Amino acid sequence: xxxxxxxxxxxxxxxxxxxxxxxxxxxxxxxxxxxxxxxxxxxxxxxxxxxxxxxxxxxxxxxxxxxxxxxxxxxxxxxxxxxxxxxxxxxxxxxxxxxxxxxxxxxxxxxxxxxxxxxxxxxxxxxxxxxxxxxxxxxxxxxxxxxxxxxxxxxxxxxxxxxxxxxxxxxxxxxxxxxxxxxxxxxxxxxxxxxxxxxxxxxxxxxxxxxxxxxxxxxxxxxxxxxxxxxxxxxxxxxxxxxxxxxxxxxxxxxxxxxxxxxxxxxxxxxxxxxxxxxxxxxxxxxxxxxxxxxxxxxxxxxxxxxxxxxxxxxxxxxxxxxxxxxxxxxxxxxxxxxxxxxxxxxxxxxxxxxxxxxxxxxxxxxxxxxxxxxxxxxxxxxxxxxxxxxxxxxxxxxxxxxxxxxxxxxxxxxxxxxxxxxxxxxxxxxxxxxxxxxxxxxxxxxxxxxxxxxxxxxxxxxxxxxxxxxxxxxxxxxxxxxxxxxxxxxxxxxxxxxxxxxxxxxxxxxxxxxxxxxxxxxxxxxxxxxxxxxxxxxxxxxxxxxxxxxxxxxxxxxxxxxxxxxxxxxxxxxxxxxxxxxxxxxxxxxxxxxxxxxxxxxxxxxxxxxxxxxxxxxxxxxxxxxxxxxxx
Numbered sequence: 001x002x003x004x005x006x007x008x009x010x011x012x013x014x015x016x017x018x019x020x021x022x023x024x025x026x027x028x029x030x031x032x033x034x035x036x037x038x039x040x041x042x043x044x045x046x047x048x049x050x051x052x053x054x055x056x057x058x059x060x061x062x063x064x065x066x067x068x069x070x071x072x073x074x075x076x077x078x079x080x081x082x083x084x085x086x087x088x089x090x091x092x093x094x095x096x097x098x099x100x101x102x103x104x105x106x107x108x109x110x111x112x113x114x115x116x117x118x119x120x121x122x123x124x125x126x127x128x129x130x131x132x133x134x135x136x137x138x139x140x141x142x143x144x145x146x147x148x149x150x151x152x153x154x155x156x157x158x159x160x161x162x163x164x165x166x167x168x169x170x171x172x173x174x175x176x177x178x179x180x181x182x183x184x185x186x187x188x189x190x191x192x193x194x195x196x197x198x199x200x201x202x203x204x205x206x207x208x209x210x211x212x213x214x215x216x217x218x219x220x221x222x223x224x225x226x227x228x229x230x231x232x233x234x235x236x237x238x239x240x241x242x243x244x245x246x247x248x249x250x251x252x253x254x255x256x257x258x259x260x261x262x263x264x265x266x267x268x269x270x271x272x273x274x275x276x277x278x279x280x281x282x283x284x285x286x287x288x289x290x291x292x293x294x295x296x297x298x299x300x301x302x303x304x305x306x307x308x309x310x311x312x313x314x315x316x317x318x319x320x321x322x323x324x325x326x327x328x329x330x331x332x333x334x335x336x337x338x339x340x341x342x343x344x345x346x347x348x349x350x351x352x353x354x355x356x357x358x359x360x361x362x363x364x365x366x367x368x369x370x371x372x373x374x375x376x377x378x379x380x381x382x383x384x385x386x387x388x389x390x391x392x393x394x395x396x397x398x399x400x401x402x403x404x405x406x407x408x409x410x411x412x413x414x415x416x417x418x419x420x421x422x423x424x425x426x427x428x429x430x431x432x433x434x435x436x437x438x439x440x441x442x443x444x445x446x447x448x449x450x451x452x453x454x455x456x457x458x459x460x461x462x463x464x465x466x467x468x469x470x471x472x473x474x475x476x477x478x479x480x481x482x483x484x485x486x487x488x489x490x491x492x493x494x495x496x497x498x499x500x501x502x503x504x505x506x507x508x509x510x511x512x513x514x515x516x517x518x519x520x521x522x523x524x525x526x527x528x529x530x531x532x533x534x535x536x537x538x539x540x541x542x543x544x545x546x547x548x549x550x551x552x553x554x555x556x557x558x559x560x561x562x563x564x565x566x567x568x569x570x571x572x573x574x575x576x577x578x579x580x581x582x583x584x585x586x587x588x589x590x591x592x593x594x595x596x597x598x599x600x601x602x603x604x605x606x607x608x609x610x611x612x613x614x615x616x617x618x619x620x621x622x623x624x625x626x627x628x629x630x631x632x633x
Contacts, residue, residue, distance in 0.1 A: 009107055009115045016119035020088045027081050028127030034070055036135040039063040043142055060142050064151035065254060067135075067158050068239030074162050075233045081124060082169030083190045086177050089120040094183040096288045103285055113280045117174060117273060124166040132159045157256060164266035165233055171269035171276070172229070178279040179297055181290040196308075197227035203311040207335075210318075210328050211377035212385040213437045216452065216466035229265065236261035291349045302346040306366040309342025310335045332374045339370045387463065388431045394423050395458045401451035404491045404559045406571040406605040410500045411559075412490060416456065425490055426453055432483035433467050445471020447562050449487055474562055484561065491559045501557060503548065506602050509578035514540050516617075517573040517603070520628045527570050530623060539620055544576060546612040547604060556610040571605040572629045574613070578602065 017024070039060050046056035092098040102112065132155060139151050176189045201224045205217045225232050236258035256262070279294065287293035292301045314335030317323075323330025343363040347356040380386065399422075401412035414422060430453055433440075448469045455463040476484040490496060516530040532540065550556035580598040606613055608630060623629055 007111050007114045012115045013119050024123035031131045036138050071237035078165045078169045083173040085120040085123045086173035089116040090177040099285045099288045113277050164262050168265040168269035171272040175272040175276040178276045181287040181293040185291050214465045214467045216464040305346035306339050306343035310339030313338040340367050391424050396456045398454040403449045404561045408603045408605045410497050429486045446474045488561050506578050509580040512579050513577045515575040518570045543616045546616040549612045550610040573603050573605050575603045
């Protein structure tokens with residue numbers, strides 16, 4: 001019998017559509033309820049309860065403009081139905097009888113794959129087209145013609161984006177389908193590969209944090225996120241409202257968060273389809289029933305399962321039994337044991353037998369590699385734990401410190417500063433934290449501080465460090481050769497503290513209101529808040545001037561490494577609210593003179609030494625009767 005030369009077979013395509021109609025029917029029904037039926041329901045509900053045609057038209061117009069909000073749940077639906085469609089159209093590969101029957105047809109493998117691939121893709125795209133047609137008809141009939149220009153493009157964007165998402169997930173599922181001969185292994189591989197990169201990155205980061213004192217890494221990494229399709233596409237498909245308000249009007253505009261990301265994933269989906277075709281052409285029919293159908297991938301599967309089992313289950317077991325102390329002997333033991341278990345479980349799946357002990361050499365090799373990696377971490381052969389960059393190599397630094405008292409806006413927090421003096425202070429504090437590691441783990445302190453550092457080096461790389469509950473000692477407060485002394489030096493730098501308060505920035509705005517927080521209420525015996533609503537803006541400005549004067553004289557904004565007993569249980573604070581107007585017009589409004597409005601708060605603690613501030617508050621009759629600023633007075 002002569003084999004056909006076409007890359008598509010219409011009869012097989014129609015048979016697949018007819019055979020699996022419940023799948024694409026359910027997919028279409030879900031979207032019909034989420035889209036046009038929901039819009040029509042809102043329209044007729046408004047008519048029923050209000051009897052107003054304008055109100056009903058406004059409801060359906062709003063629904064049409066916000067149709068893009070369905071894209072985020074649409075990502076998850078496409079992820080689920082994508083693998084179901086792949087299981088349906090390529091299910092014949094997982095049974096020896098059906099695989100032999102299909103490949104005995106007078107069709108080339110390219111024709112079989114293309115026909116089934118297009119059939120599965122049609123399960124997802126054709127119902128979307130039908131839903132789009134119904135939605136468009138509803139919009140054209142029920143929405144005024146002058147609003148079509150904003151609703152019809154939204155529908156078009158929705159259909160294009162959802163189609164791109166479907167192309168990616170179905171192509172990715174088809175690619176996974178080519179590597180297994182078991183129907184249940186396909187969704188398992190598909191689920192694992194969708195989150196594998198992020199999970200491995202997270203587990204490796206957790207493992208390194210156990211080995212290296214202070215080690216930290218951002219859980220957001222661009223490339224890791226890109227390799228986690230569900231998360232990346234959910235973020236890219238967010239339907240964002242961009243709004244601008246001024247004193248006379250509000251302008252709103254809806255936009256897709258990242259069209260480029262969606263287009264990139266659709267393109268990657270096409271590449272996955274081509275790669276799946278390449279694997280399918282070389283796939284052996286006899287592999288039906290095998291967990292991994294491609295021999296070249298079997299070692300990758302085996303050692304990959306061992307690595308992931310060691311990381312995931314090893315870290316979980318050590319955390320469960322709290323075996324993560326230094327030295328991390330328990331953690332290492334758990335990682336090695338689960339690595340061996342993972343290796344032999346993978347071998348059992350590949351051989352479809354429990355008698356796999358004869359391949360013990362491979363298990364020993366996997367455990368040895370993992371043990372070597374643990375040894376590298378334990379002995380810190382690459383100097384990860386002790387690495388402190390030089391000041392000259394740092395381009396900018398982010399620093400957030402939970403250091404000292406009181407808790408207000410003067411806390412040490414500067415974002416990506418390039419000031420050499422600040423960089424030097426941070427590197428000195430970092431160096432002392434590294435040097436005092438052993439002491440911090442063995443000797444308790446008079447108090448504890450925490451801080452996080454993110455260096456951006458001139459070569460483009462970053463270094464993240466996070467130190468929690470580091471002990472500090474009162475008798476070392478002025479010893480510059482200790483971590484306590486370095487922290488105290490930072491707190492006593494008045495220029496640095498002034499930068500933390502951002503006084504000059506706030507004074508560019510207009511003061512609107514002020515609160516007096518954490519004031520002791522004698523009758524109720526709790527710390528409350530006084531709203532200075534009855535005070536004029538002139539009085540509030542006078543109060544701000546008094547605060548600035550006290551700060552310049554060193555009476556306010558004083559931060560100490562250890563609690564000041566004179567402050568009592570809670571430090572009273574003044575919170576000032578400022579309003580800012582930018583000179584640039586809003587990008588969503590072409591009105592002449594339009595300005596953006598921004599509100600900012602500045603909180604500063606009041607001390608017993610703040611004579612100008614206290615005098616100003618007394619003139620204003622504050623605190624009110626029954627309230628007391630300092631609880632210990």
